[in-house]
Amino acid sequence: MEAATDKKNLLSLLAEAFDQRGLDHHAGRRKAMELFSAKGLPTAKSEEYRFTPIVRALESNFTAIAPTKSTTPQFLEHLWSMPCNLVVFINGVYSATHSILLDPHIKITRAEIGTTLLSEDPFALLNHAFAETEVTIEVPPHHTIEQPLAVVYCFDQPSFIFANPRWTCRIGAGSKLSVLEYTLAESSSPYFNNKQSFIEVGEHTILELTTLQQGSKDEVLVNNSLVNMASSSRAYCYTGTLEGKLVRNNLTLLIDGEGIDAHLHGLYLVGGSSLVDNHTVVDHRKPNSQSNELYKGVMDGNGKAVFNGKIFVRPDAQKTNAFQSNRNILLSEASNIHTKPQLEIWADDVKCSHGCTTGQLDEEALFYLRSRGLAKDTAKGMLLNAFASETLEGIPNESIRAQVNQLIQNKLHPTIE
């Protein structure tokens, strides 16, 4: 019963904050908040959040005070070796001074939050209600943006922060854009990053979206990411989760045109008592497209992972090819995995498949390496690396791939020692 009262507290805290900040004067926010209040926070009984106790993770230190724009964060550094166009959110608030664009073709505008709800997910609704502003990034048609666009979430406060960064990116027809998303935070700062992004991919456009999640150890992250694809476009989405107390990814790809090629790759390395939850939706609404999904995970310690991959093939989406694979390695007795690869198909002329495995490192492979004189940990590290690096195929840009690979290796090594 205690949990029930706590949950009510969290709900009432949110409702209070909403009124105090005067957000209810805005029609769009009010609509989102009303729907959110009607739905309530997800519990273990909500099918979509069965294994993901976000409410419990937040209960301990949640405050809904309005985030303040910080001074220059000391640690806003480049994670990447190449120059990037920067879009920076500090404690969830867009910072124009730090957002520096290298390519003059990219345009950033800020506007009041709209009234159209992107999703009925409770956290997406919360973001709609609380986000400070709608940041819109526009790439004109027929432009290849050479430098990646880095969207950075910075957290620099020792006290709890409830952050609701929100951005929309429109990529014109025939353009190409690489988006890098990542978090910079002090290793122990507590915050709830409730992010929402919406990317509209024009016809014949190429999107590379690489999300690297390595925030603080106390991070609670809900990453709502919606990608809408037009005909003949291509998308490569990579989601790598390396750190965080509780991470929930809602990645939705709407295949809303023909001749689309969509790739989703993901890797989650979960240790300690963390939980990483990946929910992906690939919604084939039009014929003649293909999607390919590969998610892999390594769980250690008390780590827990959830994977739910939905593939919808609507009645019109004939000649769809959709593939999905989820592979997991459990390293410790206490770690566990809940996976649910889900296919819902209403068209007959399709080829769809999904596969999912859960197991351990191959004893024979381990033995082979050790018989050649490698220490157990080194051998294990090599095998895990090989296992994890398959997902990197989802990053087309070589230099980004190399850097992500380095980060994964750094993370894997402490796991095996």
Place this chain on the structure above:
Amino acid sequence: MAKDDHIIQEFTSREYEHGWVSDLEADAAPKGLSEDIVRFISRRKSEPEWLLEWRLKAYRHWTTMVEPKWPNVTYPAINYQDIIYYSAPKQKASPTSLDEIDPELLKTFEKLGISLTEQKRLSGIAVDAVLDSVSVATTFKEKLGELGIIFCSFSEAVREHPDLIKKYLGSVVPATDNYFAALNSAVFSDGSFCYIPAGVRCPMELSTYFRINAAKTGQFERTLIVADEGSYVSYLEGCTAPMRDENQLHAAVVEIYAMKNAEVKYSTVQNWYPGNKDGVGGIYNFVTKRGLCAGDHAKISWTQVETGSAITWKYPSCVLKGDYSVGEFYSVAVTNNYQQADTGTKMIHLGKNTKSRIVSKGISAGKSQNSYRGQVHVHKRAVQSRNFSQCDSLLLGDQCGAHTFPYIDVENSSSRVEHEATTSKIGEDQIFYCQQRGIDEESAVALIVNGYAKEVLNQLPMEFAVEAQKLLALTLEGSVG
């Protein structure tokens, strides 16, 4: 394309062949459900007090529950007060031999091809036939009795073997398990009971045949199989119903209790009336089936061929409690016209070194929806466990749907779980290959579908495999191109 349309039309216009009604006088309870009805059923069956209490407890719990909405099926709300919960063919006292049974009734079973009269002794299957709500006859009783095997109707078992019933009833599916199991526990009218003593290998297939005959009735039978240490039994279940415009409810419960080293094989060919081609009428088949491998090295194997019912909601499950126990699930589910099926299994691994295997083949045609929903749960203690699941869907026609909802939960690091699923239609290249070799299109499709379902059909006992193949052929010959 024109040919395809023709073939599909021919296939979709096929009528249900078991759709006749027998003109039997029935002794029925009034419509509706209340404690009084539960008492009425219990009194009519002269049940002991404890069983009435058990029923009432289930009924009271049922009234606090809500109908589950999670299955991927849609149907108009069921009015539970508009159903007759008890209907029995009228008989003069209890029959002492088959001669005293209503000849109309015997004709019914002859039409179904069930060997009640023991003339077909050579077919070698012991049958317990359940009409509407009551078990009407059981064959081969004496021969089985010599081996100590108890195979009789549920009511008889309550009278003759109350200790066994008291001990095992609800031990696998508790009265309060789920909405339909609770309903069944409250109003179940009859069913079959089977007990195989330790070390006995049942020499013949045991079989139950269910038929709903009277209008507006629901059928709520209960099957309980107890396999003592080191025993083996193969059990068959079949069912049909007349064609009617309204929907009828069938909420059965099957419990299997397997002790150390015991093996139970349970096969079903489900052929309830599926409704006509516009989706009018048909049976709502909401069934709870569960087996418990209570002892080490026990094995339970479910095989099902699902071709009938307007709506199927059924998850034969295995609770693998004993170490080294094995659970298997083989299923072919065919849906056509407006049929909806949400079926699958649950494999709950609790014991060490437990193994399970799931092979599910869905075939959807017409405007039907076919879902596989399964769970594989490997508990923390179930070290070194192994599961392999395969669920394939075949789509015939562009207005049907095939869905897969596998839930896989693994809580220890020494177990291996694999799952794979595919969805496709019959490849043009496959048909082309057959045609090239002089096999016409229809035979090619039959060949491919047969091959597709073979892995499951092979699991069926001989006698049933023939029936199942016939059913498949009837429903699917030449339905794709």
